[in-house]
Amino acid sequence: DSGVTQTPKHLITATGQRVTLRCSPRSGDLSVYWYQQSLDQGLQFLIQYYNGEERAKGNILERFSAQQFPDLHSELNLSSLELGDSALYFCASSVGPGTGELFFGEGSRLTVL
């Protein structure tokens, strides 16, 4: 158990819909990262937050947004969903913004029908 909690574990929805994925980092970790894992693209970095502020942005679509709240949990919002958004979405956390390994949650598997 990495200590990173993600909910929901599985989610099935329809095209055009909006979903929210939630992540609670390990106790003491201030940085949260979101990654998308799909068969064709592999593991793609989406976005990073540190202590509530956005720190780095990767290949995140404009239809996607995220935030980190004062209690350090984070949410990833996916809107106007398309079939190609079906993927495993990982949240990871680390102590600081630029050090150490990332500890991953178990992922949220999103299926868009």
Added chain:
Amino acid sequence: AQKITQTQPGMFVQEKEAVTLDCTYDTSDQSYGLFWYKQPSSGEMIFLIYQGSYDEQNATEGRYSLNFQKARKSANLVISASQLGDSAMYFCAMREGRSGSGYSTLTFGKGTMLLVSP
């Protein structure tokens, strides 16, 4: 160009044998970190081992060791005495940028599927 290249889509090894999973990387930074993660069929990503670019000795963690060859830009994972539970997808990843810079995202390779047979 890919920053992390894992050339072996799949590897087979017999139980108790050693296996090497290849990883080459591309960066112009002097300070960077290399990581290996394991992803079993259940899906979670499990951190295995880390090597910093300035570390002079190869990293080891139990049965895992990282064969770091800086000049060749390679960071191969060696698993000694393979076990059936080692069957999983293995990802090599790199963190570029100085520690504390705020840019610490990991770039992952495509992964290598390891199958350990009895």
